[in-house]
Amino acid sequence: MSAAPRPEAGFSLMAESWLDAVVRVEQAAYSHPWSRGNFQDSLRAGYQAQVLAAGDTVLGYFIAMRGVDEVHLLNLTVAPAMQRQGWARVMLDALGLWSRGQGAQWLWLEVRQSNQRARDVYRAHGFQEVGTRKRYYPAVGDQREDAVVMTLALDRGAA
Numbered sequence: 820m821s822a823a824p825r826p827e828a829g830f831s832l833m834a835e836s837w838l839d840a841v842v843r844v845e846q847a848a849y850s851h852p853w854s855r856g857n858f859q860d861s862l863r864a865g866y867q868a869q870v871l872a873a874g875d876t877v878l879g880y881f882i883a884m885r886g887v888d889e890v891h892l893l894n895l896t897v898a899p900a901m902q903r904q905g906w907a908r909v910m911l912d913a914l915g916l917w918s919r920g921q922g923a924q925w926l927w928l929e930v931r932q933s934n935q936r937a938r939d940v941y942r943a944h945g946f947q948e949v950g951t952r953k954r955y956y957p958a959v960g961d962q963r964e965d966a967v968v969m970t971l972a973l974d975r976g977a978a
């Protein structure tokens with residue numbers, strides 16, 4: 820039986836009108852999801868926030884913050900039902916293009932130490948693990964979890 824054809828998808832700037840759907844995906848994808856307020860703060864701060872959608876269906880989204888010569892990826896999420904279809908890669912490609920267009924040299928991010936799937940996808944995309952941030956994330960109860968810091972050099976030719 821052939822896999823369901825991938826829906827036609829396109830990028831839209833994230834706006835308040837997308838937040839109901841985005842927050843639903845966020846709550847389905849994370850043990851400690853961002854709040855609606857976190858998304859609104861990101862939009863108010865003018866962060867690069869893109870929704871990848873097929874019609875009104877949110878496939879995924881990313882939020883990134885521009886620094887001096889770097890871009891910090893703050894959130895990259897694919898809707899659970901849409902995972903393992905290549906959408907994270909599509910969003911990482913789009914983020915790489917935008918970051919280079921901004922003249923950035925580097926992309927960097929933090930990822931939970933336990934999030935092996937995300938670490939594998941980022942590594943396959945060319946990111947390198949360069950450090951850890953101790954007790955960075957909330958975990959079960961009052962426990963904390965370390966973050967792995969990953970970077971990707973954005974030279975004109977790569978990514």
Ligand SMILES: CC(C)(COP(=O)(O)OP(=O)(O)OC[C@H]1O[C@@H](n2cnc3c(N)ncnc32)[C@H](O)[C@@H]1OP(=O)(O)O)[C@@H](O)C(=O)NCCC(=O)NCCS
Pocket residue numbers: 848849895896897898901902903904905906907908909911929930931934936937939940943944945
């Ligand atoms: C982590 C997450 C974003 C991955 O999304 P996904 O939909 O499974 O990712 P994709 O289908 O696009 O996977 C990318 C594939 O392309 C590969 N890939 C990515 N970039 C590549 C590149 N430049 N060259 C070759 N291969 C590449 C990856 O290895 C992966 O291959 P695989 O599926 O055979 O393992 C998704 O699981 C998710 O949203 N999880 C919940 C939220 C989360 O953890 N977000 C990250 C927080 S830091």
